[in-house]
Amino acid sequence: MKTSFIVTTYNVLPYLDRCFKSLAESMEPEDRVIIVDDGSTDGSAEQLDDILNQSGFGPDVERKVVLLGTNTIGGVGIAGNVGLYEALSDPACETVFFVDGDDWMEPAGFRACRRVFEQGRPDILIGGYTEYNELENTFRQPADTHLWPSAKLVTPSDLEAARNLALRMIAVPWRKFYRADFLRKHALRYPEGDFFFEDNPFHWSVCRKAQSIHFCEAVLCAHRFNRPGQTMTSTGFELSAFFTHYETICAGIRADHPAGNRNLEVLALTWLLDNMSWHIERLQVTAHWPYAAKAVQSLKAPNDQVWDATLEKFSRVPIGPMAAELRKGNISGVTAYWAQIAQIAALEARLSIFEEQMAAASEGISALSEIKAFEAIQTLHFGDSG
Template sequence: MTISFIITTYNILPYIGHCLDSVAAVARAGDEVILVDDGSNDGTVEHVQAFAAQNPFAEGVTFKPIYLGTNTMGGVGIGANIGLNAASCDTVFFVDGDDWVDIQGFNKARAHWTLHPSDILFTNYLEFDQSKQATKKPADFQKWSGLDRKTPLDTLRAQALTFIAVPWRKFYRRDFLEAHKLRFPEGDFFFEDNPFHWAVCMKAETIGFLNTIICYHRINRPGQTMASTGIELTAFFTHFDTILNNLPDADDRNLLSAARWLLSNMSWHVGRLSRQAYYSYGTAASKALQSIPDALWQNDLAATEAMKSIWPIANRLRSGDINGQIDAWQRQAIDNRLGSMNSHLQRLQTNQGRLQRQVLGQIAADSFESIQRRRRVAMPLPPDPSE
């Protein structure tokens, strides 16, 4: 099977070279590499052009750069859709321009995909922490150990929906995407891979899973969406509405999965919200949570979520007590600042005590050396044996 690699870029000059090198290493004759740049102004475009001029791809690989010239609204949705519209191969594989492909793992996954075709194939990945220069496992890594591949489609779909929504860990059959007109939602928001993930999983008739590391996803770099702490996180509630609107009527099983998905993401949100985002986030959360039926909330959700830290927050917002939750967030923020200040003071006191001990030790050493010098001066010289 041939592959359309879709690379999306925006102001990632320090990383794009590594990405392109890795894709060039796995692209084969008949493949195409579609790079969509979303208006970079940091030299990314010039680097891509210089890379292409070197003709680094294997014979028979087509390189299709698309330079939008201006930054589009939202995240990568528009760029990814442009790439999808330009794709012509059997398979679609997305690559973030600041990530890179694991060559051995990707080739193994490609061989599996060729022998076991499906609408989508889930694979595994590792995160690379840019600030710490270290790799780590993603949050859903442990799900692989409990995965049941020999189960009915509905259960496979339910398992797939619990995985992190990122598109670049999947192989997509392009005819499947085109038959269902599956595209990323476009708008003035980020995290658009979440509703795309749900739409793909809900439409798929065959789903494959292969626990092989095929790429490294870069995190904690300057300018990254995952560093969001403000009102952009309210996009999750817009995406929740999109997910619900695309569910079949009376589909309580997937409605329950969607509600759990939302609560899981809220757990990640609330610890990083800025004060300026409290009201906008609380208002959007309240509206979204109220769309979950009472019976589902009070019974099914309460049975699995009630012991989690997000549950009292979600209950308060769902009841409409937005101001009460904002007050709670503000008190928590004050407590956190006080705790941070106390920790800082304790470190200062510890350092001060250590410094005092060092100074006293030095004084004692100096005093001892002074005494020794005085003793040497006061001690009479031994008699000269020659006399």
């Protein structure tokens, strides 16, 4: 099956060589690679052709470079859609696979996932991946790793179970194989706008429309995070995009199910509260009020049945009571609580620095004591010899 690989790039010059070489090892003859550069300013756009030529792509692999010229608004949405247009315009394209320009492929795991996909030919296949912390030079498993035992129990015929599981998994597009005709049939695209995290509503649209979803735990790529200049180190109001995406997700559910679908609505609200849980730890104090105001609008939308069924899952974690207060419109109370949390975190950070300084000072004092003791011994030794 001919696969079109869509690689989106933006100011990732130091990482392109590894990305492209690992991609070349993963591709088969007649595959196609489409590079969409979103207005890079680090010289990578000018060097793309040279790097591609040195990456080991076979003569039968078609290469296409699209330079957008200027950085588009939002995150990957526009660049991803340009890549989809290029890929799906090719009648021979049977499969689509996304790649982040600063990540790298794991060829053996990728080929294992590809075999499963080509044997079953589902609308989508979700694969495994690993995360690489560049700042600490360490690897870790994704937060949804605990779901893989459940994936092994899902049979291809149980679409509802597969869909429910897929919607609980991390939404990133670069872990999935997409059947091209499935994307064409439903005209599936990223939402475009002045926001990030567009992969979330895209993931929901894909999973809602899919009539077959398969899984393969093999690690098909490594995702790099905590790198210099990374665009997804959000700590401010941009995180409120999740409320916009939640509304988009709910609108899609209503379009498919005019009478409502409690299961999907509960899953959508669960997704929102899960994400709010980690937002609170990151939010800058200046973003508290506007973020909370957006939260109030979204959290008032679900009916009582959906709300009660969802909140049961969060009754013993902090986000549950906070969300309940926001649903009531208690912005001042919740933001005051967040401010207290931020103050405590700042004090803990200062205490940690102080403890490190004290430990360093203690080591210095200990070393100085040892030097003085050695000097005293030398004085005694030379004094006795005189």
